[in-house]
Amino acid sequence: MQECDPFFFQGCDPATDSFMFFSFQDTPANNDRDNQDTYDCQVIVSWPYRAEFLGRSEPTETPATSEERLRLMKEITRDWASPFRDVVQDMPSTSTVQAIRLEDWPPEEGSWENFDGRATLVGDAAHAMTMYRGEAANHGITDVARWLDFHLPVLKSKERSGGDLKGACDAYEREMIARTHLAVLASRQACLDAHDHERVNERSPLVSKRAPIATA
Ligand SMILES: Cc1cc2nc3c(=O)[nH]c(=O)nc-3n(C[C@H](O)[C@H](O)[C@H](O)COP(=O)(O)OP(=O)(O)OC[C@H]3O[C@@H](n4cnc5c(N)ncnc54)[C@H](O)[C@@H]3O)c2cc1C
Structure with a gap:
C-alpha cells in the first residue's frame, strides 16, 4: 500500500x-x-x-x-x-469494523441563538459534512482562526460595549456559514459521485481542487 x-x-x-x-x-x-x-x-x-x-x-x-x-x-x-x-x-476475522453514519447539515443564518455573542458553534457542531472531500476538520480550524480575527480586537479593547461582542459574533457566523454551507453541499455531491463512477470527472467535487480560504 x-x-x-x-x-x-x-x-x-x-x-x-x-x-x-x-x-x-x-x-x-x-x-x-x-x-x-x-x-x-x-x-x-x-x-x-x-x-x-x-x-x-x-x-x-x-x-x-x-x-x-x-x-x-x-x-x-x-x-x-x-x-x-x-x-x-486479508483482514483477520477479529478486526473491528465500525459503521460511519453519513449525515450532513448545511448551516443557515438564524439556525441557532448566539446569546448576544456569548455562545456560538464551530467545527462539526456547526457544519457536519461527509468525508469525501476531507475538508471538515480544515474548516473547523479555519472557524477558530476567523473567530479570533473577529473577536480579538473587541476583547482587547478597553472601551468595548456588549454590542461589540454581538457584532463580532454575528460577523464570524456570517463568514463561517457562507463558507461552510457551500462546503457541506460540495461534500454531499462528492459523496454521491463517489458511488456513481460515471460522474467522476474533473468537474466532480470528489476530485476537483479545494478552494483556498482567504484569511483576514
Ligand atoms: C472517516 C473520516 C475521515 C475524515 N477525514 C478528514 C480529512 O481528511 N480532512 C478533514 O479536514 N476532515 C476529515 N474528517 C472530518 C473530521 O474528523 C471532523 O471534521 C473533525 O473531527 C470535527 O472536529 P470537531 O472538534 O468539530 O468535532 P468532534 O471531533 O466530533 O469532537 C466533538 C467532541 O465532543 C464530545 N462531546 C459530544 N457531546 C458531548 C457532551 N454532551 N459533553 C461533552 N463532550 C461531548 C465528543 O465525544 C467529541 O470528542 C473525517 C471524518 C471521518 C469520519
Missing part, C-alpha cells in the same frame, strides 16, 4: 459503484503500541444505497455486528484488483 501512496488514497469501482479509502494512521516510527513494528491503517469501503447493488432486490443496509460488516466488505471487494482486493480480503 505504501507503494500506492505513503499517506492515503481513494478509488471507485466502476463495476459496482463502490468506493475505497485507505490511509495510514501511524507507522513503526511513531506508534506507541507494545508491538511497535506494526502499522495502524484505516480501510473504508462504502457502497451506493440502492436496489440491485450486489444483485439484491433491496438497498444494502449496514449490518449490525462487526463480523457481518467484515463479511459484507469482503463480498463487495471480491472482484476488485490487487492490492485493493487483498487488503480487505
